[in-house]
Amino acid sequence: MAQEFSQRGDKTGWFEPFYVEANGNEQAIHWADMISNPGLVEWLDRQQIDGHGHKALVVGCGLGDDAEELARRGFDVVAFDISPTAISWCQQRFPDSPVHYVAMDALNVPSSWQHSFDFIFEAYTVQVLPADLHPRLASSLANCLADGGRLLVVCRGRSSDDHVAGITWSLTRENLDVFTAAGLRQIQFEDYLDHEVPPSRRFRVQYQRELPTN
Ligand SMILES: C[S@@+](CC[C@H](N)C(=O)[O-])C[C@H]1O[C@@H](n2cnc3c(N)ncnc32)[C@H](O)[C@@H]1O
Numbered sequence: 743m744a745q746e747f748s749q750r751g752d753k754t755g756w757f758e759p760f761y762v763e764a765n766g767n768e769q770a771i772h773w774a775d776m777i778s779n780p781g782l783v784e785w786l787d788r789q790q791i792d793g794h795g796h797k798a799l800v801v802g803c804g805l806g807d808d809a810e811e812l813a814r815r816g817f818d819v820v821a822f823d824i825s826p827t828a829i830s831w832c833q834q835r836f837p838d839s840p841v842h843y844v845a846m847d848a849l850n851v852p853s854s855w856q857h858s859f860d861f862i863f864e865a866y867t868v869q870v871l872p873a874d875l876h877p878r879l880a881s882s883l884a885n886c887l888a889d890g891g892r893l894l895v896v897c898r899g900r901s902s903d904d905h906v907a908g909i910t911w912s913l914t915r916e917n918l919d920v921f922t923a924a925g926l927r928q929i930q931f932e933d934y935l936d937h938e939v940p941p942s943r944r945f946r947v948q949y950q951r952e953l954p955t956n
Contacts, residue, residue: 744870753872754824754847761827774804778811779865780937781896781946786815793817796860799886801848802867806832809841817861822846849878855886862887865896869913880920887951893926899933899945913945921949 747756764770794816800809802823809821809832819841823829826845833843846852848867862883868876887893898912906912915931922928926949935941 748872753875758825758827761825768805771805773866776805776807778807779896781944782808782811782863785894785946791815797858798861798863799859801862801864801883803832804828806836806843808863808865810836810839812863813839813841820844848882849875851882851886857888859886860888860891862893864893869897869911873917876917876920877923880924884924884926884951889951890953891951893949895947897945899943918947926950927952
Protein backbone atom coordinates (compact mmCIF):
# COMPACT_ATOMS: atom_id res chain seq x y z
CA MET A 743 0.00 0.00 0.00
CA ALA A 744 2.88 2.36 0.90
CA GLN A 745 4.51 1.78 -2.48
CA GLU A 746 1.23 2.18 -4.39
CA PHE A 747 0.49 5.59 -2.80
CA SER A 748 4.09 6.75 -3.17
CA GLN A 749 4.07 5.97 -6.88
CA ARG A 750 1.04 8.27 -7.16
CA GLY A 751 3.04 11.02 -5.40
CA ASP A 752 1.08 10.78 -2.13
CA LYS A 753 3.73 9.79 0.40
CA THR A 754 1.62 9.84 3.56
CA GLY A 755 -1.78 8.96 2.09
CA TRP A 756 -1.72 5.23 2.83
CA PHE A 757 -1.92 5.33 6.62
CA GLU A 758 -5.62 6.25 6.87
CA PRO A 759 -6.86 3.55 4.44
CA PHE A 760 -4.54 1.10 6.19
CA TYR A 761 -6.25 1.73 9.55
CA VAL A 762 -9.70 1.78 7.92
CA GLU A 763 -9.03 -1.57 6.26
CA ALA A 764 -8.01 -3.08 9.62
CA ASN A 765 -11.60 -2.43 10.70
CA GLY A 766 -10.82 -2.57 14.41
CA ASN A 767 -8.64 -5.67 14.17
CA GLU A 768 -5.44 -4.75 15.99
CA GLN A 769 -3.63 -7.75 14.51
CA ALA A 770 -3.86 -6.13 11.09
CA ILE A 771 -1.78 -3.20 12.41
CA HIS A 772 1.54 -5.00 12.41
CA TRP A 773 3.43 -2.29 14.34
CA ALA A 774 0.86 -2.24 17.15
CA ASP A 775 2.15 -4.33 20.04
CA MET A 776 -0.68 -3.12 22.30
CA ILE A 777 1.86 -2.41 25.05
CA SER A 778 4.02 0.61 25.79
CA ASN A 779 7.23 0.72 23.77
CA PRO A 780 9.82 -1.16 25.91
CA GLY A 781 12.50 1.27 24.68
CA LEU A 782 10.48 4.16 26.13
CA VAL A 783 9.63 2.41 29.40
CA GLU A 784 13.24 1.40 30.03
CA TRP A 785 14.45 4.92 29.28
CA LEU A 786 11.85 6.58 31.53
CA ASP A 787 12.65 4.16 34.37
CA ARG A 788 16.38 4.68 34.01
CA GLN A 789 16.07 8.45 33.94
CA GLN A 790 13.52 8.35 36.79
CA ILE A 791 11.37 10.79 34.87
CA ASP A 792 8.42 12.34 36.68
CA GLY A 793 6.11 13.99 34.18
CA HIS A 794 4.06 16.06 36.63
CA GLY A 795 3.97 19.68 35.54
CA HIS A 796 5.35 18.85 32.08
CA LYS A 797 3.76 18.74 28.64
CA ALA A 798 4.49 15.83 26.31
CA LEU A 799 3.77 15.31 22.63
CA VAL A 800 3.55 11.83 21.07
CA VAL A 801 4.17 11.77 17.32
CA GLY A 802 2.38 9.25 15.07
CA CYS A 803 0.81 7.76 18.18
CA GLY A 804 -0.81 4.79 16.42
CA LEU A 805 -3.07 2.98 18.89
CA GLY A 806 -2.01 5.09 21.87
CA ASP A 807 -0.01 2.87 24.25
CA ASP A 808 2.98 5.23 24.50
CA ALA A 809 0.75 8.25 25.10
CA GLU A 810 -1.00 6.38 27.91
CA GLU A 811 2.39 5.42 29.43
CA LEU A 812 3.43 9.07 29.57
CA ALA A 813 0.06 10.12 31.04
CA ARG A 814 0.44 7.44 33.76
CA ARG A 815 3.77 9.04 34.63
CA GLY A 816 2.13 12.42 35.15
CA PHE A 817 2.72 14.17 31.83
CA ASP A 818 0.02 16.34 30.33
CA VAL A 819 -0.08 14.55 26.95
CA VAL A 820 -1.10 15.53 23.43
CA ALA A 821 -0.88 12.55 21.06
CA PHE A 822 -1.43 12.85 17.34
CA ASP A 823 -1.56 10.75 14.23
CA ILE A 824 -2.23 11.55 10.59
CA SER A 825 -4.95 8.89 10.57
CA PRO A 826 -8.30 10.02 12.03
CA THR A 827 -9.28 6.35 12.28
CA ALA A 828 -6.24 5.63 14.48
CA ILE A 829 -7.22 8.58 16.67
CA SER A 830 -10.84 7.36 17.07
CA TRP A 831 -9.44 3.92 17.84
CA CYS A 832 -7.31 5.39 20.69
CA GLN A 833 -10.34 7.23 22.03
CA GLN A 834 -12.37 4.01 22.00
CA ARG A 835 -9.59 2.00 23.64
CA PHE A 836 -9.02 4.58 26.39
CA PRO A 837 -12.37 6.31 26.94
CA ASP A 838 -11.37 7.77 30.33
CA SER A 839 -7.91 8.82 29.27
CA PRO A 840 -6.56 12.28 30.16
CA VAL A 841 -4.59 12.22 26.88
CA HIS A 842 -5.69 14.72 24.25
CA TYR A 843 -5.79 12.66 21.04
CA VAL A 844 -5.86 14.63 17.81
CA ALA A 845 -5.68 13.87 14.08
CA MET A 846 -2.80 15.94 12.70
CA ASP A 847 -0.04 15.79 10.11
CA ALA A 848 3.42 16.12 11.68
CA LEU A 849 4.46 18.12 8.63
CA ASN A 850 1.81 20.73 9.29
CA VAL A 851 1.28 21.25 13.01
CA PRO A 852 -0.61 24.22 14.52
CA SER A 853 1.39 27.34 15.41
CA SER A 854 0.07 27.04 18.99
CA TRP A 855 2.35 24.00 19.43
CA GLN A 856 5.44 26.05 18.74
CA HIS A 857 7.98 25.82 21.61
CA SER A 858 5.35 24.41 23.92
CA PHE A 859 6.33 20.79 24.77
CA ASP A 860 8.90 19.74 27.38
CA PHE A 861 9.14 16.21 26.00
CA ILE A 862 8.43 14.73 22.58
CA PHE A 863 8.38 11.02 21.90
CA GLU A 864 8.69 9.67 18.39
CA ALA A 865 8.79 5.92 17.61
CA TYR A 866 8.89 4.43 14.13
CA THR A 867 7.23 7.32 12.24
CA VAL A 868 10.34 8.89 10.69
CA GLN A 869 11.48 5.47 9.48
CA VAL A 870 8.25 4.79 7.57
CA LEU A 871 8.33 8.13 5.77
CA PRO A 872 10.45 8.71 2.63
CA ALA A 873 13.83 10.35 3.30
CA ASP A 874 12.95 13.52 1.38
CA LEU A 875 10.32 14.30 4.05
CA HIS A 876 12.71 13.82 7.00
CA PRO A 877 14.19 17.36 7.11
CA ARG A 878 10.70 18.96 7.22
CA LEU A 879 9.53 16.50 9.83
CA ALA A 880 12.61 17.07 12.00
CA SER A 881 12.26 20.83 11.84
CA SER A 882 8.53 20.64 12.60
CA LEU A 883 9.22 18.55 15.73
CA ALA A 884 12.19 20.68 16.79
CA ASN A 885 9.92 23.73 16.62
CA CYS A 886 7.42 22.13 19.00
CA LEU A 887 10.06 21.75 21.75
CA ALA A 888 10.22 24.31 24.53
CA ASP A 889 13.68 25.71 25.32
CA GLY A 890 15.54 22.99 27.22
CA GLY A 891 12.94 20.41 26.12
CA ARG A 892 13.93 16.92 25.06
CA LEU A 893 13.03 14.73 22.08
CA LEU A 894 13.41 10.96 22.29
CA VAL A 895 13.50 9.04 19.00
CA VAL A 896 13.28 5.24 18.85
CA CYS A 897 13.71 3.54 15.48
CA ARG A 898 14.97 0.40 13.83
CA GLY A 899 18.67 0.87 13.13
CA ARG A 900 21.05 -0.24 10.39
CA SER A 901 24.50 0.60 9.11
CA SER A 902 24.87 2.57 5.89
CA ASP A 903 26.63 -0.38 4.23
CA ASP A 904 23.94 -2.96 5.19
CA HIS A 905 22.35 -4.50 2.11
CA VAL A 906 18.74 -3.35 1.74
CA ALA A 907 16.14 -4.31 -0.83
CA GLY A 908 12.95 -2.31 -1.37
CA ILE A 909 11.39 -0.40 1.55
CA THR A 910 13.70 -0.72 4.57
CA TRP A 911 11.81 0.81 7.50
CA SER A 912 15.04 1.30 9.36
CA LEU A 913 17.35 4.30 9.65
CA THR A 914 21.08 4.84 9.62
CA ARG A 915 22.88 7.14 12.06
CA GLU A 916 23.34 9.55 9.14
CA ASN A 917 19.58 9.61 8.46
CA LEU A 918 19.12 10.95 11.99
CA ASP A 919 21.40 13.92 11.32
CA VAL A 920 18.25 15.78 10.23
CA PHE A 921 17.52 16.44 13.91
CA THR A 922 20.84 18.16 14.59
CA ALA A 923 20.45 20.00 11.28
CA ALA A 924 17.11 21.24 12.67
CA GLY A 925 19.02 22.88 15.54
CA LEU A 926 18.77 20.23 18.26
CA ARG A 927 21.75 18.97 20.25
CA GLN A 928 22.19 15.22 20.35
CA ILE A 929 22.82 14.29 23.98
CA GLN A 930 22.70 10.51 23.86
CA PHE A 931 22.88 7.87 21.14
CA GLU A 932 22.18 4.22 21.98
CA ASP A 933 22.61 1.39 19.48
CA TYR A 934 21.14 -1.76 21.01
CA LEU A 935 19.39 -5.06 20.37
CA ASP A 936 15.84 -5.28 21.65
CA HIS A 937 14.35 -8.23 23.54
CA GLU A 938 12.34 -9.58 20.59
CA VAL A 939 12.97 -13.08 19.21
CA PRO A 940 15.03 -12.80 17.10
CA PRO A 941 16.36 -9.48 18.44
CA SER A 942 16.25 -6.39 16.22
CA ARG A 943 18.75 -3.55 16.15
CA ARG A 944 17.33 -0.27 17.46
CA PHE A 945 18.58 3.24 17.89
CA ARG A 946 17.35 5.32 20.81
CA VAL A 947 18.46 8.91 20.52
CA GLN A 948 17.95 11.81 22.85
CA TYR A 949 18.04 15.41 21.66
CA GLN A 950 17.64 18.71 23.43
CA ARG A 951 16.61 22.16 22.37
CA GLU A 952 19.21 24.30 24.05
CA LEU A 953 18.29 27.05 26.46
CA PRO A 954 18.90 30.53 25.01
CA THR A 955 22.24 31.90 26.16
CA ASN A 956 21.05 35.36 27.23
C1 LIG B 1 4.97 2.61 12.09
S1 LIG B 1 3.63 3.43 12.81
C2 LIG B 1 4.15 3.60 14.50
C3 LIG B 1 3.01 3.91 15.42
C4 LIG B 1 3.39 4.09 16.88
N1 LIG B 1 4.32 5.18 17.05
C5 LIG B 1 3.93 2.82 17.44
O1 LIG B 1 5.12 2.78 17.79
O2 LIG B 1 3.19 1.82 17.50
C6 LIG B 1 3.76 5.09 12.18
C7 LIG B 1 2.57 5.94 12.59
O3 LIG B 1 2.80 7.26 12.15
C8 LIG B 1 1.60 7.78 11.60
N2 LIG B 1 2.03 8.83 10.64
C9 LIG B 1 2.62 8.67 9.44
N3 LIG B 1 2.90 9.85 8.88
C10 LIG B 1 2.49 10.79 9.75
C11 LIG B 1 2.50 12.20 9.74
N4 LIG B 1 2.98 12.90 8.70
N5 LIG B 1 1.98 12.84 10.79
C12 LIG B 1 1.47 12.16 11.85
N6 LIG B 1 1.43 10.82 11.92
C13 LIG B 1 1.94 10.13 10.89
C14 LIG B 1 0.92 6.58 10.95
O4 LIG B 1 -0.45 6.76 10.77
C15 LIG B 1 1.25 5.48 11.98
O5 LIG B 1 0.28 5.40 12.99
